[in-house]
Each structure stands twice: as structure tokens, then as C-alpha cells.
Amino acid sequence: MRGGTADGNGCVVERARAKVNLFLHVLGRRADGYHLLDSLVVFAETGDVVGAEAADGLSLALSGPFASGLETGDGNLVLRAARAAAQATGIGAGARLTLDKRLPVASGIGGGSADAAATLRALNRLWDLRLDEARLAAIALPLGADIPVCLASRPARMGGIGEVLAPAPLLPRFGLVLANPGLPLATSAVFAARTGPFDTPADLPQGWETAQDMARDLARLRNGLEAAARTLCPTLAMVLDALASLPGCLLARLSGSGPTGFALFATAEEANVAAASLRRLHPDWWIAADEAGGQAVESRNPSAGRGCHRLGMSERRIGATE
Numbered sequence: 001m002r003g004g005t006a007d008g009n010g011c012v013v014e015r016a017r018a019k020v021n022l023f024l025h026v027l028g029r030r031a032d033g034y035h036l037l038d039s040l041v042v043f044a045e046t047g048d049v050v051g052a053e054a055a056d057g058l059s060l061a062l063s064g065p066f067a068s069g070l071e072t073g074d075g076n077l078v079l080r081a082a083r084a085a086a087q088a089t090g091i092g093a094g095a096r097l098t099l100d101k102r103l104p105v106a107s108g109i110g111g112g113s114a115d116a117a118a119t120l121r122a123l124n125r126l127w128d129l130r131l132d133e134a135r136l137a138a139i140a141l142p143l144g145a146d147i148p149v150c151l152a153s154r155p156a157r158m159g160g161i162g163e164v165l166a167p168a169p170l171l172p173r174f175g176l177v178l179a180n181p182g183l184p185l186a187t188s189a190v191f192a193a194r195t196g197p198f199d200t201p202a203d204l205p206q207g208w209e210t211a212q213d214m215a216r217d218l219a220r221l222r223n224g225l226e227a228a229a230r231t232l233c234p235t236l237a238m239v240l241d242a243l244a245s246l247p248g249c250l251l252a253r254l255s256g257s258g259p260t261g262f263a264l265f266a267t268a269e270e271a272n273v274a275a276a277s278l279r280r281l282h283p284d285w286w287i288a289a290d291e292a293g294g295q296a297v298e299s300r301n302p303s304a305g306r307g308c309h310r311l312g313m314s315e316r317r318i319g320a321t322e
Helices: 077-089 111-126 133-143 147-152 187-193 211-218 226-232 235-244 268-281
Strands: 012-029 035-055 058-063 094-100 156-159 164-167 174-180 251-254 261-265 286-292 316-318
Touching: 012 111, 012 147, 012 174, 012 286, 035 111, 035 174, 035 286, 058 077, 077 094, 077 111, 077 133, 094 111, 111 133, 111 147, 133 147, 147 156, 174 211, 174 235, 174 268, 187 226, 211 251, 211 261, 226 235, 226 251, 235 251, 235 261, 235 268, 261 268, 268 286
Parallel strands: 058 094
Antiparallel strands: 012 035, 035 094, 035 156, 058 316, 156 164, 174 261, 174 286, 251 261
16 A cells, blocks of 8 residues: 655644546446446546544544535545444544545546545554555445545556456556546436446556557547536536647546546656646646656655644534544
């Protein structure tokens, strides 16, 4: 699992990285309504930050540019993950949790799932639970099908409803630009709007040496939810067209159920230049330049910014049981 940090004051800090579906095939639908998927996922450095420190009860403080878009009741995934961990292990300890919400809400890059996974990792350390990845995944799965893949936050081939994980092909390092038009799009609505035949499983090589080779093979695949997402969010067409037109773009596609799109580049430097150009054209969009693939990206000090901290005027405290 990806390691977090401690700030020296008893606070455990974990980064909740954005999850990007390089392709997403919808293979079928189970009798219970869940869809069967085939996807290759990678994780960017861009993400939210979860902090946890010892307390008598469970509480959550929200901050960050997208905090206002979060559910503040019992349905909040961070609190649900914390309660699930406490119940599964029988521990009576509490935690003061913080979430610096930097990723758009309902955006197709796994923000909520990554937050829940980061919470489980943080509490595993704070409470000294010593649970391995398989045990944490068992706690995570009832909360969300793609939370298990977010626990490790490393490239993976994802199957089943999201819980069947296999190693990804060997990936080159490559640049990423993520773009979101500022419009939420519910995953359930996109799946409900999906029509047409189901996809077949992808045939992937053992790996790629270059980003160009990888993009060429990925271009033969697709995101099986893109047509439905375009219908529900017409602005998505503008986002994907803008990404595809960026100099150096090797592939532009929807991530997850959207409406965040991504563009692949040969290098992180090219992605940075492209993102700066896109921000000038669309200053109202959320845009991030990043890199992924290759060896696991090491955290660049996730506590830089906000981790565990005292509540400020722009923050909200929810779910307190102290």
C-alpha cells in the first residue's frame, strides 16, 4: 500500500490520489443490477488529503475548494469508512479526521473512493490495527466497489464490479492532463442511461515501452460509458475536443463515468505546457497536469497544505460523536 506521513504531532496524513480509467469496458450486468467491468486504472499525484489524529469520538472537518459539494450526513464516505473499520475490528478508539477536498465531486476520478481508502489506511496506522491489504479491502468493498483498488493506489487491471484486481501491464512514465467543466455527474445516472451492446474484454500486451505505443493500443479500446455521459452532460464534448486538440496529445478520453476527461502525453513536461494553455482558454474549468505509470509515484509530502489542523473559518465540522 502507498505510505503516508506523520506530522510529528500525532497526526497521520494520507494522500487520496485521483484514479484514472485509461479504458473502461462494460461487459455485462448482474442480476442485482451491478455492472461487470474491465478497466486499466492508474493513479495521479493530484488528489485530496486525509488526516487523522487521536480523539475520544469520531468527527470530520472539511476544507478545500470542493468541500461545499460533499454530503455532510452519515452518508459521507470518510465517516462511513471510519465506522466500518471500528466495527470490523471492535476497537473503541476515536479519531479527529480532516479532509482537504481538492478534487471535484462526482467527477469520474474516484475522489470519494480514494478518500475512503485513505481514511482506512490512516486509521490502520493511527489505531495500530496492523491489517493487511486483503483485510482492508474486505472492509472497503461494502462501501464502494472501486475502494479496494484505491487502497494500494497503484496501476491495476480491474474486473468484476471493480473488486477483482490484477497487476497492470508494465507501463511507461507518461504525462496526464485532467479537465473537468465544473459540472457533477452521478455515476448511477450514467450507468442507467447506458444503452447498446456490451463490450468484450480487452486484449492487452504484457507492457509498453513508450507512451506512444501505449496510446496507440488504448485508442483501439474505449470508455463504454462515454456515450451515456455525453447525453447527460453535453459540455463533455467540448472538454474532450479541447483535450484532443492540445499539442502533443496522444489520446483524449473520458475517465470513469465523467465528466472529467484526460489527455495522455509523452512526458510530464509536455503535460504541464498543455495544461497551462488549456487554463488560458478555459479559466473556469478545473485542470490539473500530472504524471503516472512506471514505478509508483512517491508522495510529495501530503501534509504540505492541509492535513490535521485546527478548524478555520472556511471549514465545516460534521459527524461529531465526541
